[in-house]
Amino acid sequence: MHWHALRSDAPLQRHQLVRLKPASWSELLHARSDLAGEALLQGWADCGWPLIARRPLPGEAGGYALGLPLPPAAGKRRIAVNARHEDIDAVSSLPYLQETIHSAPAAWASSMDRLTMLAARHAIEARVFGSLAWQWLTGLTYLSPGSDLDVIWTLPPPGHIAPLLAELAEIETLAPMRLDGELIRADGSGVNWRELYAGSKELALKTPVDVQLCSYEAFVA
Structure with missing residues (x-):
């Protein structure tokens, strides 16, 4: 993974990973x-573990909206904080699918290989979020027998979307886990791949600030 500084005028994209400075993290916890x-x-930032950019909560304004989920052994609580630019040490993107294979159950390997090749055929990125991403990032146990594999796919050209979705659905029929995730536009807004595959007339578009309904045509335009 490549970590880099965040410009003072730059917004955060959905699912962007954010490392906070240990002193700032300690200050946030004390407050x-x-x-x-x-x-x-207590030692989250000292370990170099990140938080993830999230949508602001109702009434939450200013700063950067960040969060993290605790692992199942710690109650799976979702932690939401708000940070300032000066609190941020570095930012990065989610890990690539192929980076996380060795952190996944062995039974997932074949399906993950097929998904990696699918992304390569369509010249798009496949990145992991959810339980597998957090397990890979921290080394803590986030996966359980019923965990999904959550993948973000960059949006291919319109002519590639239907074949991509059909192949993704085919791979899931043989996979030992449920495949979840989104197709993401360049602006960071995304739609669940199942909604797209089902041909829903109204799609739930997740943007950096809210969720809104849109048509298929509006999403891919």
């Missing part, structure tokens, strides 16, 4: 009495 009992959070 939040509701997080005092979460022992795993």
Whole structure:
């Protein structure tokens, strides 16, 4: 993974990973009495573990909206914080699918190889989020027997979308896990691949700030 500094005028994209400075993280925790009992959070930044950019909560304004999920052993609680630009040490994208294969169950390997080749055939990126991404990023146990494989695909040219979705659905029929995820436009807005494959007339478009309905044509335009 490539980490880099965030420009002071740059917004964060959905799913972008963010490392906070340890001193800033400690300051954030001390200001939040509701997080005092979460022992795993105390050394989070010291370990170099990131947070992830999220949509702002209602009434939340200013700063950078970030979050992280605790692993199942720690209750799976979702932690939401708001950071300043000066708190951010570095940012990065989600890990590529092929980077995370060795952190996944062995039974997933064949399906993940097929998905990697699918991305290569369509000249798009396949990046992992969800439980597998957090397990790969932290080394903590996030995956359980019922976990999904969550993948973000960059949006291919319009003529490639239908074949990509058909191949993705075919791969899932043989996969030992459920395949979830989104196709993402260059602006960071995305739609669940299942909605696209089902041919839904109205799609739930997830943007950096909200969720709105849009047509297929509007999404791929």
